[in-house]
Amino acid sequence: MPASIAYDNETGRLRIINASGGFATKGHAFFTPLGPNGRACVTCHQPADGMSLSARTARKRWDATNGTDPLFAAIDGSNCPSLPQAERASHSLLLERGLIRIYLPWPPRAADGAPIKPEFSIEIVSDPTGCNTDPQYGLASKTPTISVFRRPRPVANMKYLLELPHGVPPSDVLFYNDKSLLPKNPETGGFASLQLMSDGRALTLKIQARDAALHHLQANGALSKKQLDEIEAFEKQIYAAQDYDKVGGALTGDGAPPGLGPAALRDGAPARLGNNPINRIFGSFAMWADPPVPTDETPAAKAQREFKRSVARGAELFYTRRFVIQDVGKYNDKGLGNPFKRSCGSGCHNTLLMGMDLAPGYMDLGLNNMPWANARPDLPLFKLVCRPDAPPQSYLGRVIYSHDPGRALTTGKCADIGASMTQQLRGLAARAPYFMNGSAANLRELVDFYDRRFNIGYNEQEKLDLVNFMSTL
Amino acid sequence: MARPSRLQALCAGAFACCFTATAAAEPAAGTPVSFLACPIARDAGPEADLCFFAEYGGVRYGLANPPDWGSPQLKHRVLVEGRVNGGAPVCGAIAIEGRASVLPEIDESCNGFIPYDGVVKGAAGGVFNSGTPEQRAFAADLARRAAADPRLSVAPAIPDPPAPPPPSAPFEARSLVITYPFNSDRGPGPDMVALLRLADYARISKARRIYVVGYMASSRLSNGEEIKESASMAQRRAEKIAGILTGVGVPEKTVQVRWESQPIAGKGEDDWRNRKVELSLQP
Numbered sequence: 076m077p078a079s080i081a082y083d084n085e086t087g088r089l090r091i092i093n094a095s096g097g098f099a100t101k102g103h104a105f106f107t108p109l110g111p112n113g114r115a116c117v118t119c120h121q122p123a124d125g126m127s128l129s130a131r132t133a134r135k136r137w138d139a140t141n142g143t144d145p146l147f148a149a150i151d152g153s154n155c156p157s158l159p160q161a162e163r164a165s166h167s168l169l170l171e172r173g174l175i176r177i178y179l180p181w182p183p184r185a186a187d188g189a190p191i192k193p194e195f196s197i198e199i200v201s202d203p204t205g206c207n208t209d210p211q212y213g214l215a216s217k218t219p220t221i222s223v224f225r226r227p228r229p230v231a232n233m234k235y236l237l238e239l240p241h242g243v244p245p246s247d248v249l250f251y252n253d254k255s256l257l258p259k260n261p262e263t264g265g266f267a268s269l270q271l272m273s274d275g276r277a278l279t280l281k282i283q284a285r286d287a288a289l290h291h292l293q294a295n296g297a298l299s300k301k302q303l304d305e306i307e308a309f310e311k312q313i314y315a316a317q318d319y320d321k322v323g324g325a326l327t328g329d330g331a332p333p334g335l336g337p338a339a340l341r342d343g344a345p346a347r348l349g350n351n352p353i354n355r356i357f358g359s360f361a362m363w364a365d366p367p368v369p370t371d372e373t374p375a376a377k378a379q380r381e382f383k384r385s386v387a388r389g390a391e392l393f394y395t396r397r398f399v400i401q402d403v404g405k406y407n408d409k410g411l412g413n414p415f416k417r418s419c420g421s422g423c424h425n426t427l428l429m430g431m432d433l434a435p436g437y438m439d440l441g442l443n444n445m446p447w448a449n450a451r452p453d454l455p456l457f458k459l460v461c462r463p464d465a466p467p468q469s470y471l472g473r474v475i476y477s478h479d480p481g482r483a484l485t486t487g488k489c490a491d492i493g494a495s496m497t498q499q500l501r502g503l504a505a506r507a508p509y510f511m512n513g514s515a516a517n518l519r520e521l522v523d524f525y526d527r528r529f530n531i532g533y534n535e536q537e538k539l540d541l542v543n544f545m546s547t548l
Numbered sequence: 549m550a551r552p553s554r555l556q557a558l559c560a561g562a563f564a565c566c567f568t569a570t571a572a573a574e575p576a577a578g579t580p581v582s583f584l585a586c587p588i589a590r591d592a593g594p595e596a597d598l599c600f601f602a603e604y605g606g607v608r609y610g611l612a613n614p615p616d617w618g619s620p621q622l623k624h625r626v627l628v629e630g631r632v633n634g635g636a637p638v639c640g641a642i643a644i645e646g647r648a649s650v651l652p653e654i655d656e657s658c659n660g661f662i663p664y665d666g667v668v669k670g671a672a673g674g675v676f677n678s679g680t681p682e683q684r685a686f687a688a689d690l691a692r693r694a695a696a697d698p699r700l701s702v703a704p705a706i707p708d709p710p711a712p713p714p715p716s717a718p719f720e721a722r723s724l725v726i727t728y729p730f731n732s733d734r735g736p737g738p739d740m741v742a743l744l745r746l747a748d749y750a751r752i753s754k755a756r757r758i759y760v761v762g763y764m765a766s767s768r769l770s771n772g773e774e775i776k777e778s779a780s781m782a783q784r785r786a787e788k789i790a791g792i793l794t795g796v797g798v799p800e801k802t803v804q805v806r807w808e809s810q811p812i813a814g815k816g817e818d819d820w821r822n823r824k825v826e827l828s829l830q831p
Contacts, residue, residue, distance in 0.1 A: 241708055245740040248796060253734050255788065256795040333699045347704040353690045359701035397594065402623065408650075410736070412619025414589055414661070416598050428702055470623055472654050 076100050081318065082123035082505065085131075086546045087326075088319035089505040091122050091231070092337040094312040104302035105309045110292035113145030116284070116306060119175065119227045119291065125315045125502025126231040130173035130513065137163065137170055150293055151176035155206035155222070168204065168453060172513030174224035175291070176206065179276075181219045183487050186261075186278075193487035194465035197221065200456040200476065207455050223479040224454060225273060225511050231315035232501055233280065235429045236270040238346040246434035252409040257435070268346070269435040273495040273511050276485045280307045314340045315502045317547055323382040326547050332390075334358030334428055335547055340501065349420065349427035356420045356430055357500075357548060360390040382543060388536075389544025394420040398531040404439035405482075405494045408469035419525075423497055430500035430548075437482050439468070439493035441528055442510050445476040449514045449524065454478040461489035468492050479512060504546045518542040574642070575607065577634030580817040581644060582769045584627055584651070586658035587611060587620035590639055596670025599639035602628055602648070604770070610638025611648040616737035618650055618729050622658050625651045627730045627775070629767060629820045640668040647820040649730035719753035719831035722746060726789070728823045730767065731777045733784045735825075743789065743827070747796045750829055755802055757830040758793060762786025762807035765822035768814035777823065782807035785825045 077097040081090045100106040105116045120126045128146075136144045147166050149156040152175065158165035168174040183191045202208045206222040214221060239247040239257075248266060249256060257266040260279055267278040277283035284306045288294040298306075314337040318327050327336035334343075334357040349356035363383035369376070399414045400407065400422060407413035415422075423438065424430040432438075441447025459480060461473035468475055468490050475492050483491035495511050503509070508516045515521035522541050526533050533541070575581070585602040592599050600611040600620040609628060611620050620626050630646015637643060679687070687705075694700040724746050726739045735743070750758055764781040766774050786807040794800045812822035 241704070242706055245737060245744055248744060249740055249792070251737075254737070254740050256792055259795075334702045339702060343702055344704050348706070351705060352687065353694050353701060353705035354703075355701055357702075359694065359698040361695070362698060399591075399598070408621060410616045410618045410734075412589075412598065412600065413621035413623065414598055415619075416591070416596075427704065466652050467654060469621070469652075470654070 076122070080122065084123070084317075084505045085507075086504045087317055087321050087323075089123070089125055089315060089502055090318040090337050091126075092314045092341055094314060094341050095308070103309070104298070104305040108145070108292070109288050109298065109302070110294035112148040112150065112293045114148060114292045116230075116287065116292075118146050120230040122315070123505065125229050125505035126313065127229040127502075127506040128173055128227045129506050130169075130171060130508055130516075133169050133173060137166070142166065148291075148293070151178065151291055154204035155209055155212060157209050157211060158205065168224050168513075172224070172453070173226055173508055174513050175227055176204075176222050177225050178206075178212065178220050178222050178290070179484050181214060181221045181484075183485055186258075191487040193483075194489040195459045195461040195473075195483070195487075195492070197480075198458040198460070200458050201452075202455050203453055204455060207457075221457075221480075221484060222455065223484070224513075225479070226508070226513050228271075228273065228498055229315065229502060229506060230310050231313045232340050232429060232499060233311050233313075235340070235343075235345040235426065235499065236431070237268055237280070237311075239266060239268050240346045240433045240435075242348050243434050251434040252405055252437070269437075270431055270496060273498070274482045274485045275435075275437070275496060280310050314338075315505075316340055317502060317504050320382065320547060322378055323386065323543075323547065324379050330362055332358055332360045332363065340428055343428045346433065347427040348425055348433055350425040354427050355390070355394045356425065356427060357390065358428070360387040360544075363387040364391075385540045385543045386547055387544075389540035389542070392419075392533075392537055392541055393424075393544060394418060396531075396537075397421075398529050400529060402470040403441070404444075404468050404470055405491065406436070406438040413470070424500060428501075430497075432497040436497045437491065437494040438497070439471075439481070439495075441493075442495070442512055442514060442524075443477050443479040443481060444471060444493035447528055448478060451478055451512065451514060454512065459483075459489075459492055461492075465489040481511075500545065501548050503548055518545050521545075575632045577632050579632045580630070580770075581609065581632065581646075582627075582629045582767060582814075582816050582819065583771070584625050584769065584775075586655065586660060587622065587624075587626050587648070588660035588662065589620075589622055590662040590668055591664040592639070592668050592670030593664055593666075595672040599668065599670060600648075601639045601641035602626060604628070608641035610641040610643050612638045612643070613648055614736060614738070617647065618732070618734070618736070620648055621650050622661065623654050623656060625653075625655050625658055627651060627767060629818065631818070646818070647727075647729070649732070649820070652731065714752050715749050717753075719749075719755070721831060722749060722829040724827040726785075726825045726827075727821060728785060728825075730775075730820075730823065731781060733781065733788050735789070740792075743792060744796060746827060746829060747793050747798050750793070750798045750802065751796075753831050755798075755829050755831055758798065758803050759826075759828045759830075760786050760790050760793070760803060760805045761826045762789070762805075763812055763822060763824050763826070764808070765812040765819060766814040767819040768816035770816060774814060776811055781823075782809070782811075789825050789827070 081088045108115050119128045149160050153165045182193045199207045207213045260267040269275050281303045316337040318336040364387040397418050401414035423432045426433045459475045467473045480492045482494040509521045522538050583604040587600045601608045627649040630644035633645040635643040726735045762782040762785040764777040766776040790805040
């Protein structure tokens with residue numbers, strides 16, 4: 076793998092930078108099958124897909140291999156291992172939504188393996204995949220298990236996810252939400268950032284690698300220290316971002332916005348706030364806002380100029396257009412107030428260059444919980460009933476219908492039902508669909524969800540501007 | 549012609565007055581108030597945050613807590629405890645010195661929201677709008693430089709503050725009081741920063757002892773009703789604070805934790821001050 080390599084995608088080109096230089100993938104632990112199902116880490120973390128996995132790639136691989144690619148391993152590359160694996164329909168969630176089955180013990184277990192007494196019960200309302208009611212893999216099996224379906228998170232730009240937040244004390248030591256201590260990183264003894272996974276169940280890259288090897292790769296034994304070191308070192312030095320647009324042309328270089336492209340990520344300072352008038356999350360786009368019009372402008376040059384103007388408008392909307400954020404569990408109730416008025420960038424996506432929530436932000440945006448979730452008859456639906464003495468989910472109470480209880484499957488807490496960690500916004504063009512349950516097939520559907528959820532009222536031009544802006548990240 | 553009372557002035561907006569059925573006498577400065585009510589959210593303009601007020605006895609009271617103490621929430625009632633302070637109106641309502649605590653249980657009837665109507669105008673927040681003159685000057689200079697050199701827009705504008713000089717002998721006794729919302733063990737951010745500083749002081753000074761004492765309380769409402777916190781709240785508060793101290797490296801043997809098993813009885817005046825953890829450090 077070279078030090079710098081580009082991959083075409085629907086709107087342009089994504090570039091990968093290996094900050095440590097090129098290397099041979101043969102024999103490298105990230106690129107080598109580590110278990111009997113033939114999968115490697117790279118199977119679900121594809122460089123061409125911004126180190127995540129697009130549904131488009133999954134479909135191409137199915138078509139190229141007639142479903143025999145290790146990606147479609149029965150354990151979690153299908154809707155349920157008990158389904159007929161040769162049938163395309165048995166892998167519909169992966170092929171159509173890019174979803175991997177995440178199977179978690181119920182009740183949840185702490186890091187030391189001890190069972191956690193949950194604050195809520197789980198009832199299966201509908202089970203279109205059959206896995207939660209399956210006698211071998213389901214909730215009533217010998218090893219009670221909940222199956223939910225989630226998108227693989229991108230394994231790139233990791234320094235921004237691993238570093239504790241700067242400039243927002245005491246959030247480098249305490250959870251913003253309840254001011255309890257952050258968990259400790261068992262490898263360093265310091266505090267862990269919690270940005271790595273959507274539910275926070277693995278705190279470090281090595282723990283995540285062990286967990287992934289055991290579950291996704293079905294490795295028989297523990298990974299060796301050499302393998303873990305190799306995986307961690309690789310993941311810490313890889314950067315991914317879009318650097319070319321088919322209409323807009325080069326996104327980096329002289330006269331381009333300084334936050335675009337992977338080099339900006341390689342060189343940037345991690346874990347800083349970007350919601351002030353100077354640091355605008357992904358930097359200034361002012362140079363594209365109103366460029367001079369040449370007298371002999373070609374149609375292609377005009378289209379490029381208009382695209383850049385659209386991106387600049389989209390950036391401004393993202394940074395400054397405030398809207399009323401209401402009834403977001405673990406967000407409005409963490410001291411901010413309900414409702415609370417912020418823009419995308421000054422609210423939940425405030426980390427400089429990356430767009431996560433800097434103070435580790437588990438929240439229930441409404442992606443999986445009723446009544447806000449998009450209609451998803453393809454996903455299981457659970458009814459969760461919380462104990463009367465448990466603090467309720469702040470806006471949904473103690474009886475909640477959810478496609479994926481999220482963080483609550485790790486903590487067992489009623490208030491965490493549906494909550495997940497905000498994720499980075501880089502390399503989006505390479506890794507559709509979006510949201511942890513893949514419910515937005517493209518960036519327009521992503522914008523539409525927010526517009527509906529928060530009654531923002533974007534007009535068509537504004538939606539297009541936001542889509543164009545996000546496609547350049 | 550008599551001048552309108554402050555209450556009448558506050559109700560000048562026709563829509564805003566929909567929430568007040570009858571006008572009531574404006575309470576005098578210093579009057580204690582303690583009541584449960586639904587908060588009402590008000591949009592204070594395109595550049596400002598939302599603000600909240602609540603009504604009791606036909607009077608509107610502005611709800612303004614210290615930073616990160618917990619802002620009111622629709623779908624939840626608030627316990628309002630304080631004294632009329634005679635200051636400038638808050639959210640178009642009478643200002644009080646006190647606290648508003650969000651109750652955890654959902655109350656769907658708490659859904660009052662007033663869109664921006666120009667009657668109450670808030671100011672844009674943030675250090676770059678409302679900081680000290682030095683902070684504003686710093687921000688203005690950065691803005692000028694960033695306009696000239698866009699690369700600065702992705703360089704952190706606000707550097708980490710330099711580490712404070714380590715405390716040196718002679719070390720002295722120190723104390724800290726953390727107050728809490730009703731039935732909550734979530735300490736506000738500024739108090740937690742102070743707690744972490746105290747922990748640093750304890751570690752560096754090799755303090756002999758830190759005493760941590762947790763309290764819970766009841767609140768006497770203005771209508772005579774009394775409401776109590778959960779029976780375990782004093783313990784939860786004390787143990788959480790002690791856990792933070794030891795979690796950041798204060799030796800466990802130096803942290804002495806206890807809690808009062810009986811709530812401090814409310815008197816209807818500043819009862820919020822009784823929901824607390826007291827810390828005292830002995831060098």
